Amino acid sequence: MRLERGVRDTHIQRELRTHGRKNGFVTKGQQARLQRWLPEIGLTKEDRLNVTDGTPWVVEIGFGNGDFLVHMAERHPDWHLLGIEIYLPGVAKAVSRLEAAGVIDRCRISQLPAQYVFEHQIAPDSLAGVVINHPDPWPKARHHKRRLIQPSFARLLTSRLKVGGFLHLASDKPDLAEWMRDILDQTEGLTNEGGDDGFVPRSDDRPLTKFEQRGRREGRQSLFLQYRRGA
Ligand SMILES: C[S@@+](CC[C@H](N)C(=O)[O-])C[C@H]1O[C@@H](n2cnc3c(N)ncnc32)[C@H](O)[C@@H]1O
Numbered sequence: 001m002r003l004e005r006g007v008r009d010t011h012i013q014r015e016l017r018t019h020g021r022k023n024g025f026v027t028k029g030q031q032a033r034l035q036r037w038l039p040e041i042g043l044t045k046e047d048r049l050n051v052t053d054g055t056p057w058v059v060e061i062g063f064g065n066g067d068f069l070v071h072m073a074e075r076h077p078d079w080h081l082l083g084i085e086i087y088l089p090g091v092a093k094a095v096s097r098l099e100a101a102g103v104i105d106r107c108r109i110s111q112l113p114a115q116y117v118f119e120h121q122i123a124p125d126s127l128a129g130v131v132i133n134h135p136d137p138w139p140k141a142r143h144h145k146r147r148l149i150q151p152s153f154a155r156l157l158t159s160r161l162k163v164g165g166f167l168h169l170a171s172d173k174p175d176l177a178e179w180m181r182d183i184l185d186q187t188e189g190l191t192n193e194g195g196d197d198g199f200v201p202r203s204d205d206r207p208l209t210k211f212e213q214r215g216r217r218e219g220r221q222s223l224f225l226q227y228r229r230g231a
Helices: 005-011 028-041 067-075 088-100 114-120 141-146 151-160 174-185 210-217
Strands: 057-061 080-084 107-110 127-133 161-171 190-192 223-229
Touching: 005 028, 028 088, 028 107, 057 067, 067 080, 067 088, 067 127, 080 114, 088 107, 114 151, 127 151, 151 161, 151 174, 161 174, 174 190, 174 223
Parallel strands: 057 080, 057 127, 080 107, 127 161
Antiparallel strands: 161 223, 190 223
């Protein structure tokens, strides 16, 4: 089924929407989990992420259906996670999976654009890490300005990491992977932990996310980037 209009109207904050898919299919159960959990763990436009108690907070931007978010929550019981995803049916699926995995009490969810969340809702020097897996490629040159990684967003993102915090990225599109590497390599305060070409090998521990799987089906291997914020 499609998400019901009332559910969308309640949760989509249209004035902040960026480009991207807006609706898609969910099960009745997933819609019910969305309605159950968003009022409790959703970060609204006015909220701030509270990271004052020394807990490591890791953010995933564009978590899709939640493949990697659930994996991180299970793999790192000490982490608290903020997942940011503008595609509401994806949020519904992820929330259902986080609940089923018994990890949802350590998670917050935002369905606002990451640019807004990082600028207004996350304090400087506060995050243990940020993960971005397979961001939208926007392949046409005239759409490159829509790509998530831009010099200004890279600076903003770096400022929200603690010293020693990590930034991990993946893309199955070589052109986008190089675009992200070239911008992030030039971003003050970030150190690339990759080899001569700037990339790191795929970690065996990673789950295959939906878009890594899709890339493989179409004959592409994802490329991986790893950065750390210096002093
Ligand atoms: C290509 S999908 C990748 C999904 C998942 N990370 C994976 O690897 O399968 C990119 C996701 O980023 C989300 N997205 C795009 N722009 C965003 C933004 N500005 N803030 C948050 N999420 C965004 C899209 O809705 C989409 O679900």
